[in-house]
Amino acid sequence: MEEFEIPKQPGSNYLNAEYGLKSWLLTKDHKRIALLYLGAISFFFFIGSLYAMAIRLELLTPQGDLMQSSTYNKTFTQHGIIMVFFFLIPSIPATLGNFLIPMMIGAKDLAFPRINLLSWYIYMIGGVITIYALLAGGVDTGWTFYVPYSTTFSNSYVIATGLGIFINGFSSILTGLNFIVTIHTMRAPGMTWFRMPLFVWAHYATSLIMILGTPVVAITILLVALERLAHIGIFDPAAGGDPVLFQHLFWFYSHPAVYIMVLPAMGVVSELIANFSRKNIFGYKFVAFSSLAIAVLGFLVWGHHLFVASQSVYAGMIFSFLSFTVAIPSAIKVFNWTATLYKGSISYDTPMLYGLGFIGLFTIGGLTGMFLASLATDVHLSDTYFVVAHFHYIMVGGTLLAYLGGLHYWWPKISGRMYPEGWGRFSALIVFVGFNLTFSPQFLLGYMGMPRRYHTYPAELVSWQVLHVLSTAGASILGVGLMIPLVYLAWSLRYGRIAEANPWHLPGLEWQTASPPPTENFLTTPIVTHEAYEFAPPEHKEVVGKFERQQPAET
Amino acid sequence: MSEHIVQPRVYLMIFLALMAGTGLTVVAAFYDFPGPLNAVVALTIAVIKATLVVLYFMHVRYSGRLIWLVIGSAIFWLAIMFALTISDYWTRTWFVPM
Numbered sequence: 001m002e003e004f005e006i007p008k009q010p011g012s013n014y015l016n017a018e019y020g021l022k023s024w025l026l027t028k029d030h031k032r033i034a035l036l037y038l039g040a041i042s043f044f045f046f047i048g049s050l051y052a053m054a055i056r057l058e059l060l061t062p063q064g065d066l067m068q069s070s071t072y073n074k075t076f077t078q079h080g081i082i083m084v085f086f087f088l089i090p091s092i093p094a095t096l097g098n099f100l101i102p103m104m105i106g107a108k109d110l111a112f113p114r115i116n117l118l119s120w121y122i123y124m125i126g127g128v129i130t131i132y133a134l135l136a137g138g139v140d141t142g143w144t145f146y147v148p149y150s151t152t153f154s155n156s157y158v159i160a161t162g163l164g165i166f167i168n169g170f171s172s173i174l175t176g177l178n179f180i181v182t183i184h185t186m187r188a189p190g191m192t193w194f195r196m197p198l199f200v201w202a203h204y205a206t207s208l209i210m211i212l213g214t215p216v217v218a219i220t221i222l223l224v225a226l227e228r229l230a231h232i233g234i235f236d237p238a239a240g241g242d243p244v245l246f247q248h249l250f251w252f253y254s255h256p257a258v259y260i261m262v263l264p265a266m267g268v269v270s271e272l273i274a275n276f277s278r279k280n281i282f283g284y285k286f287v288a289f290s291s292l293a294i295a296v297l298g299f300l301v302w303g304h305h306l307f308v309a310s311q312s313v314y315a316g317m318i319f320s321f322l323s324f325t326v327a328i329p330s331a332i333k334v335f336n337w338t339a340t341l342y343k344g345s346i347s348y349d350t351p352m353l354y355g356l357g358f359i360g361l362f363t364i365g366g367l368t369g370m371f372l373a374s375l376a377t378d379v380h381l382s383d384t385y386f387v388v389a390h391f392h393y394i395m396v397g398g399t400l401l402a403y404l405g406g407l408h409y410w411w412p413k414i415s416g417r418m419y420p421e422g423w424g425r426f427s428a429l430i431v432f433v434g435f436n437l438t439f440s441p442q443f444l445l446g447y448m449g450m451p452r453r454y455h456t457y458p459a460e461l462v463s464w465q466v467l468h469v470l471s472t473a474g475a476s477i478l479g480v481g482l483m484i485p486l487v488y489l490a491w492s493l494r495y496g497r498i499a500e501a502n503p504w505h506l507p508g509l510e511w512q513t514a515s516p517p518p519t520e521n522f523l524t525t526p527i528v529t530h531e532a533y534e535f536a537p538p539e540h541k542e543v544v545g546k547f548e549r550q551q552p553a554e555t
Numbered sequence: 556m557s558e559h560i561v562q563p564r565v566y567l568m569i570f571l572a573l574m575a576g577t578g579l580t581v582v583a584a585f586y587d588f589p590g591p592l593n594a595v596v597a598l599t600i601a602v603i604k605a606t607l608v609v610l611y612f613m614h615v616r617y618s619g620r621l622i623w624l625v626i627g628s629a630i631f632w633l634a635i636m637f638a639l640t641i642s643d644y645w646t647r648t649w650f651v652p653m
Contacts, residue, residue, distance in 0.1 A: 212632045248640045299635055303643065314646035318639070 013416065013516040028113035029519055034099035035414075036120050037090060044086035044127065051079035053479065056438075056472040062459040072455035073140035074156065080143030085165050086127055088399055089257060092264035093175055093210075094123070096406045097203045099414060101179060103510040103517065104197045106188025106526040111181040119174040126168030133160035142453065144254070147235040147246040151227040159228060162221040169214045172260075176210030179203050188509070190528035197508060197532045198274075198287055202267025205291035209256045209263075209298065217253035220246065247309055251302035259298040262394055263291055265358065265402030266333055272355030272405055273337045274533040275506050277344025281533050283336045290329035297326045307378045316375055323373035330366050334359060349504075350424030354405025357432045361397025365390060368443065383453075386446025389439045397435055404431065404485065411489065412503045416516040417496030423488045430481030437474025441467035507534050559617035569611045576604040 014031045024032060054075050058066040067075065098116065102109050110116050133139060139161040141150040150158050183204050187196070224246070226232050233239025235246045274281040281287055303311060303319030311319075337359055346352070368390040371377045381387060411419050445467050450457060457464050502511040507530065513522050583596050610616040615626055 212629065216636065244643070245640070248643065249636075252636050252640075299632065300639065303639065306643075310647075312643045312646040313650050315639070315643035318642055 012518065013514060014519045015416070015516050017519045026117075028109070028117055030102055030110045030113065030116055031099050031414075031517065031519075031521075033116050033120055034095050034097075037094040037098060037123070040120070040124060040127065041087050041090055041095065044082050047131075048079055048082035048087055049479070049482070051075050051082065052475065055079060056475040058455050059457075059468045060472045062457050062461075062465055064456045067455065069455055070140060073142075073453070074138035076453055077139050077142050078134050081130065081139070081161060081165070083395075084143055084257070084261075085168055086123075086130065088261045088395055089172060090123060090175070091261070091399060091403050092268060092406065093179070093203060093206055093260075094119075094171075096268065096403070096410060097179065097199075097206075097264060098175070100410065100510055101182060101200055101203055102186070103413075103513070103521050104200050104508065105183065105186060105191050106509050106522065106528060107182060107186035108520045108522070110178045111186055112178050115174050116178055119171040119178070122174065123168055123171035126164045126166075126171065128164075129167065130161055130164030133157040133164060136160065144250060145221065145224055145246075146250075147224065147227065147243045150224055151235055159225045162225055166218050166221050169218045172210045173214050176207035176214075179207040180211070188526050188528055191509075192528075194285065194288070195528055195531055196288075197267075198270035198281060198284070198291075199264075199267035201288040202263045202270070202291045205295035206260050206263045206267075208292075208295050209260050213253040213256045213260075213299070216249060217257075220249040220253070223249075244306065244309055244311060247306050248302070251305045252299070255302040255305065256295075256298040258391070258394065259294055261399045262362070263294060265362075265399045266291065268402040268406035268409075269337065269355045269358045270333075271508075272351050272409060273340050273359075275409075275504060275508070276349060276352035276355065277341050277346050278535045279340055279344040279533070280531065280535060281336065282339035282342075283332075284532070286332050287336050290332040293329035294326060297322070297329065301326055301373075304373050304378070307375055308382045313375070320373055320375050324370065327366065327370060330362075334363055334366075348425070350419070350421060350428050351405045351409035353425060353428040353432075354401045354408065357428070358398055358401045358405065361393050361401065361435070365393030365397055368393065381446060383451055384446035385442040385450045385452055388452050389442035389446060392439045392442075396439070401431070401435075404428070407489075408485075409504075410510070411492070412499030413510060413515050413517065415489075415493055415496070416499050417492045418499050418503065419485075419492045419496060420488050423484060427481050427484035427488075430477060430484065432481075434474050434476070434478030434481045438471050438478055439474070441470045441474075445471075508532065559614065561611070561614070561617070565611060569607050572607055573604050576600050 014029055017029075018027075024036065027033060027036075054066070055072075058064065058072060058075075064072070098110070101107075134157075137157050139154070139156040139158055141154050141156070141158060145158070145162065183196070183200060223232075223234050227235055227241075231239065233241045235241045235243050237243065270281060270287055301319060301323040303315055304323045306319075307316050368386070372381060372387060372390060408419060408424055411417070445464060446452075448461075448464065450464055457468075459465075499515045501513065501515050503515070504511065509526055509528065510517075512526060580597060580600050583593075583600070587593065588596060609626065615622055
């Protein structure tokens with residue numbers, strides 16, 4: 001492993017280069033914009049979590065004793081909208097991606113710093129409009145806005161919420177555009193495509209989905225608004241339209257949106273597994289290309305959301321088959337991560353605990369997705385708690401765990417301070433236990449027939465209540481597990497141990513500059529001469545089957 | 556990359572073509588064509604107009620291969636959306652319950 005000469009701590013870093021509110025609100029520094037996003041998405045995550053708490057409390061008993069059904073409809077809708085559009089989709093790309101992509105490829109900033117700041121303002125405008133809609137009376141259509149309920153029958157704030165999401169989508173598109181141009185044009189000398197960290201590859205794939213998919217959901221929401229306002233007849237059969245067309249258009253984006261959420265998480269996990277095993281990732285190119293494969297195949301599977309929505313059974317067969325193909329690149333990643341662990345020098349620091357948790361939970365989430373991609377079993381499981389459990393294993397067990405892992409891993413670089421490791425490990429275990437206790441009973445509930453989006457269930461089904469009580473208890477534990485990092489990360493900003501430039505002793509470019517970095521990231525442009533995860537000396541290269549590891553370049 | 560200078564005359568001609576297309580769409584709306592042809596006529600005019608905008612107003616005609624790749628990808632993804640959606644509509648009536 002070649003050691004870069006780490007420049008001494010400069011007089012100023014990106015945090016203290018300028019002071020005052022204006023210096024933050026008008027900043028063009030990708031690192032500061034990442035922190036603006038971090039603050040904003042943390043706020044939205046908190047709001048979304050309050051709705052989740054209300055849902056779990058209501059389901060503690062079979063009766064609807066906390067809220068009426070109409071209020072419950074709004075509660076789960078707003079939980080979904082806030083969490084999906086305002087937390088999960090921007091979570092890793094807009095914070096960690098924004099902060100790290102230029103640093104990982106040896107650039108001073110993203111290609112379009114002003115557009116980067118614009119994307120944050122667009123996100124905030126969309127968020128404020130959505131919050132207004134929630135405060136004004138809320139929306140009760142489900143986060144999926146299915147017609148004809150959303151166009152004809154709902155008396156809630158569909159258009160205002162839709163407008164918030166519509167505007168927010170442009171923020172996503174601009175972030176994706178910025179990443180693609182940056183990765184293509186701003187790599188440091190020697191940073192070839194196959195020397196890029198897998199985090200960057202994952203964000204490249206994510207950006208493709210953002211650009212290709214987001215306009216479709218924007219137009220679909222616009223059509224819902226036009227249908228609601230002017231009754232143009234796109235989705236209304238009485239006027240020659242088709243309500244199932246809405247579902248096609250909506251899921252054309254919203255299924256790939258799941259990969260917008262999970263691909264960056266996979267990028268984080270690739271970093272964590274390789275670096276905390278102190279081994280080059282097993283099958284670098286396979287992991288890199290599997291991100292692109294997931295991005296492409298993810299666009300071909302949306303019809304599995306329509307198996308019981310009067311979609312043609314023949315189209316259903318095609319979509320079922322295509323849905324199974326996405327399992328291949330996903331499995332490549334999981335197998336390659338576990339193969340990376342083999343004979344690795346593994347350290348169980350907090351980020352690694354989250355990374356290992358991700359592998360297990362993502363695997364469960366992915367495999368239960370196979371049940372839902374099968375035509376016959378989906379008839380039984382569709383719209384039950386099985387679906388709720390499945391996608392929470394992907395979104396929370398996958399994306400949220402990876403986000404937390406990434407936040408801990410790069411916290412020394414972001415803040416210049418170390419977090420308390422003992423508390424970190426403790427809370428990671430609490431989160432893991434709380435998460436599983438929350439969502440694993442929901443697989444059983446769904447299999448037993450409990451439908452999603454209902455706030456009551458038969459009192460005579462005692463086993464259902466037992467499972468709901470377990471789930472609510474788990475949610476409480478999960479809530480505690482999430483509060484602990486909030487407290488100690490905030491604590492560490494002032495009292496944490498000062499972080500070294502490279503506290504984990506890793507070869508990645510982002511660790512070859514000060515913590516926190518200077519505004520321009522690197523005092524001199526780095527020249528890259530080795531692979532992304534170059535730990536082993538040349539005499540210890542692995543040969544696996546026919547594959548031989550590339551020899552490092554002479555330096 | 557040097558910027559291609561487009562003559563104002565070209566912009567004017569494209570503008571006039573787009574206006575003519577709009578006029579044609581309005582005229583076509585007064586005729587009831589047989590079968591699905593109403594939509595076909597309107598969409599054909601719209602696609603031609605969009606192509607002119609992309610090629611000339613967005614300068615794609617004068618751009619490099621990377622830009623063509625981007626445009627091609629967008630059209631390909633649109634084709635995926637249409638093809639798989641239509642796979643539902645075309646085959647919905649094939650299945651006859653026993």
